[in-house]
Amino acid sequence: MTMEFATPYRSRSQIPPAPGTPYFIEKGMGDRAHLFGDLFTVYAGGEQTENTFNFFTCEGPKGDLIPAHSHPDTYEVFFITAGAVRLFVEDIEGRQYEKLLTTGDFGFVPKNCPHSYRIERHHSQIVGVAAGPGGTFERFFENLGTPTEELGLPQRPHVPAPEKFGTVPQRFDVAFLLDHQWRTR
Amino acid sequence: MTMEFATPYRSRSQIPPAPGTPYFIEKGMGDRAHLFGDLFTVYAGGEQTENTFNFFTCEGPKGDLIPAHSHPDTYEVFFITAGAVRLFVEDIEGRQYEKLLTTGDFGFVPKNCPHSYRIERHHSQIVGVAAGPGGTFERFFENLGTPTEELGLPQRPHVPAPEKFGTVPQRFDVAFLLDHQWRTR
Secondary structure (H helix, E strand, C coil): CCCCECCCCCCCECCCCCCCCCEEECCCCCEEEEEECEEEEEEECHHHCCCCCCEEEEEECCCCCCCCEECCCCEEEEEEEECEEEEEEECCCCCEEEEEEECCCEEEECCCCCEEEEECCCCEEEEEEEEECCEECCCHHHHHCEEECCCCCCCCCECCCHHHHHCHHHHCCCEECCCCCCCCC | CCCCECCCCCCCECCCCCCCCCEEECCCCCEEEEEECEEEEEEECHHHCCCCCCEEEEEECCCCCCCCEECCCCEEEEEEEECEEEEEEECCCCCEEEEEEECCCEEEECCCCCEEEEECCCCEEEEEEEEECCEECCCHHHHHCEEECCCCCCCCCECCCHHHHHCHHHHCCCEECCCCCCCCC
């Protein structure tokens, strides 16, 4: 039996809305969203953890560099469970780092550090935790993108309406850095 | 080039002790500890996240049920990246749940909920996040167990000295429940 709940985010979710409830979610069955070519799946968010942390996955095809951005109040983990992801990070003194991460590799992006990534193999998966003293932002993906009941990658890229870029990122501690340049190569 | 640091926990660690520093850690190269038959590897801890979350892995052979315990102030994620792990959880009203988790499956244990698990396949790996409003407890494993430079599972089980059970768990928000019974089967 699979438990399903109505939550503030989904009419059918496997994440219990009441905090303090143990739960299990089978592979792929968290709260799903499409954003550009990628599938984001939330397994736990702020409501479950007194706003201390969240837990989500990002799956995508080999693709383009995600635009550089930073999180003023959020630390972010990239842990690769399949494929290969090139992570770019700049520290607060402007030094830039780049690393190709493959299965089992880990990357850590502190708050305020500009970063970007590029999925470099089809069927890659990133496990993410993104949280800080100000809370968690796991609902960014479905607000800039769109919630979905589908289980796989978007059949065609979901491109957000332009006006969303003016409001959604700020609400979820995301600052896009449109003129940012990576000088690592 | 791999960066190494002296930290409060290791003379050689790939986790930068100064907060706010981006870093990468290749598979298996986090701060490692042996506890009973298992290998715990910390990739990020409280110092890196203003005490909001941590990130570690647990790898083990097929083995026995871990003694039931709870965390008065810590929420815990079990995300399986290899093998199979049977997770037992009791909610605060005493209802008990049991689920066999395999690769890609997720389990969530709220604070104060008794829980236990048993690794049911050799070469299993659990990704863990364990944190709450009171902080993180990633150094529990090396304090009850022992830090190691080795890369694999313990060659023989590391059994903690008995007196450690009287002091270490309390320091890391771990309450063992020695008389606890699972009635799920």
